[in-house]
Amino acid sequence: QKEVEQNSGPLSVPEGAIASLNCTYSDRGSQSFFWYRQYSGKSPELIMSIYSNGDKEDGRFTAQLNKASQYVSLLIRDSQPSDSATYLCAVSNQFYFGTGTSLTVIP
Amino acid sequence: DADVTQTPRNRITKTGKRIMLECSQTKGHDRMYWYRQDPGLGLQLIYYSFDVKDINKGEISDGYSVSRQAQAKFSLSLESAIPNQTALYFCATSDPAYNEQFFGPGTRLTVL
Numbered sequence: 001q002k003e004v005e006q007n008s009g010p011l012s013v014p015e016g017a018i019a020s021l022n023c024t025y026s027d028r029g030s031q032s033f034f035w036y037r038q039y040s041g042k043s044p045e046l047i048m049s050i051y052s053n054g055d056k057e058d059g060r061f062t063a064q065l066n067k068a069s070q071y072v073s074l075l076i077r078d079s080q081p082s083d084s085a086t087y088l089c090a091v092s093n094q095f096y097f098g099t100g101t102s103l104t105v106i107p
Numbered sequence: 108d109a110d111v112t113q114t115p116r117n118r119i120t121k122t123g124k125r126i127m128l129e130c131s132q133t134k135g136h137d138r139m140y141w142y143r144q145d146p147g148l149g150l151q152l153i154y155y156s157f158d159v160k161d162i163n164k165g166e167i168s169d170g171y172s173v174s175r176q177a178q179a180k181f182s183l184s185l186e187s188a189i190p191n192q193t194a195l196y197f198c199a200t201s202d203p204a205y206n207e208q209f210f211g212p213g214t215r216l217t218v219l
Binding site: 008032034042043044045046049088090092095096097098099100 | 140142147148149150151152155165197205206207208209210211212213
């Protein structure tokens with residue numbers, strides 16, 4: 001079992017829709033959780049961090065954490081074509097990254 | 108100027124050659140990391156360092172070595188490069204307070 005698992009996708013949503021990305025992790029002691037966005041050929045860019053159960057909102061992005069169920073999700077509201085990228089989930093205790101979910105926003 | 112820089116940005120080398128990838132940062136972070144990324148495999152941790160005197164192996168350290176020359180500099184070496192080390196290599200830094208990682212632009216390495 002991988003430490004961090006994500007659906008690889010690809011996930012396609014129409015422009016203006018909500019994109020939902022999910023991630024599960026295996027280490028119950030994990031404390032810090034992150035979402036990174038990576039455009040093709042570029043380096044990962046931090047977009048959200050979350051440390052406690054519940055929701056955290058930043059603009060069009062909402063991260064949701066449920067430690068009891070060991071999952072973390074990312075919602076992107078009003079999706080734009082510029083959101084098309086691969087989204088990486090990361091769990092900091094062991095610095096593990098998921099393999100990423102490829103998102104395409106269709107104009 | 109970029110906070111995390113990597114040199115070279117692209118490198119083509121031959122099997123058996125020794126190669127060094129360099130990383131420098133101006134963020135003032137103590138923690139530095141080296142990852143490799145292969146298509147479909149995500150980011151895999153090679154080595155990490157929490158300060159100048161601290162070096163730790165990651166998931167895939169075999170065939171690699173590192174040197175932490177200063178707080179701001181962390182180098183990755185391939186002692187004898189092999190074709191399956193062809194990948195995109197990223198350096199990253201983090202602040203221990205939040206563990207948010209900041210990545211350099213990457214080095215694309217091809218081993219022929």
